[in-house]
Amino acid sequence: SQQGEEDPQALSIQEGENATMNCSYKTSINNLQWYRQNSGRGLVHLILIRSNEREKHSGRLRVTLDTSKKSSSLLITASRAADTASYFCATAWYRGSNYKLTFGKGTLLTVNP
Amino acid sequence: AAGVIQSPRHLIKEKRETATLKCYPIPRHDTVYWYQQGPGQDPQFLISFYEKMQSDKGSIPDRFSAQQFSDYHSELNMSSLELGDSALYFCASTFGDRFEPPLHFGNGTRLTVT
Numbered sequence: 001s002q003q004g005e006e007d008p009q010a011l012s013i014q015e016g017e018n019a020t021m022n023c024s025y026k027t028s029i030n031n032l033q034w035y036r037q038n039s040g041r042g043l044v045h046l047i048l049i050r051s052n053e054r055e056k057h058s059g060r061l062r063v064t065l066d067t068s069k070k071s072s073s074l075l076i077t078a079s080r081a082a083d084t085a086s087y088f089c090a091t092a093w094y095r096g097s098n099y100k101l102t103f104g105k106g107t108l109l110t111v112n113p
Numbered sequence: 114a115a116g117v118i119q120s121p122r123h124l125i126k127e128k129r130e131t132a133t134l135k136c137y138p139i140p141r142h143d144t145v146y147w148y149q150q151g152p153g154q155d156p157q158f159l160i161s162f163y164e165k166m167q168s169d170k171g172s173i174p175d176r177f178s179a180q181q182f183s184d185y186h187s188e189l190n191m192s193s194l195e196l197g198d199s200a201l202y203f204c205a206s207t208f209g210d211r212f213e214p215p216l217h218f219g220n221g222t223r224l225t226v227t
Contacts, residue, residue: 042218103155
């Protein structure tokens with residue numbers, strides 16, 4: 001598998017706290033993306049970070065990428081109950097006509113009001 | 114804004130039956146991906162199409178086939194269904210084949226095989 005594990009597998013925090021999720025991968029990538037999934041629903045793209053970028057911000061989201069360690073982290077600041085969902089990282093890799101977007105195992109985040 | 118449309122939303126089939134899932138991408142998107150997500154699992158890539166041609170193949174069983182039509186919609190055909198095929202099946206679309214912009218997912222088809 002191109003993907004390693006995401007950790008933690010489950011995270012429970014109180015509203016207002018920050019949530020940090022980590023993702024590791026095994027092979028070289030072109031970019032890494034984070035998606036959110038509410039229970040039984042489709043995946044919603046949150047943020048994309050390219051392999052030559054180290055950090056990216058979008059609203060309350062902050063993503064870091066360390067290609068030397070093949071890892072990424074997603075930080076959600078000032079969490080809200082509505083942030084409760086599963087969060088997946090996905091690595092994008094393409095060479096010529098070969099393209100792959102591979103998802104990690106996901107972190108189930110529960111934000112308690 | 115228009116999103117990716119999948120039909121049906123729910124499907125119940127018996128073992129050994131066949132099923133057809135449909136996906137209508139966002140207008141002007143030329144690339145479609147199919148993913149399978151078992152209960153509590155991460156989405157697993159099945160197959161993708163770019164400009165109506167198969168562009169990549171993942172862990173898709175031989176019992177499954179798919180195609181992308183001239184209007185860019187795609188269909189996933191599943192035969193000889195097994196209990197283990199019960200899952201959420203997602204379709205995603207994008208423009209181009211470089212994952213930038215990223216994928217837009219439909220709400221999925223929940224297939225239950227009994």
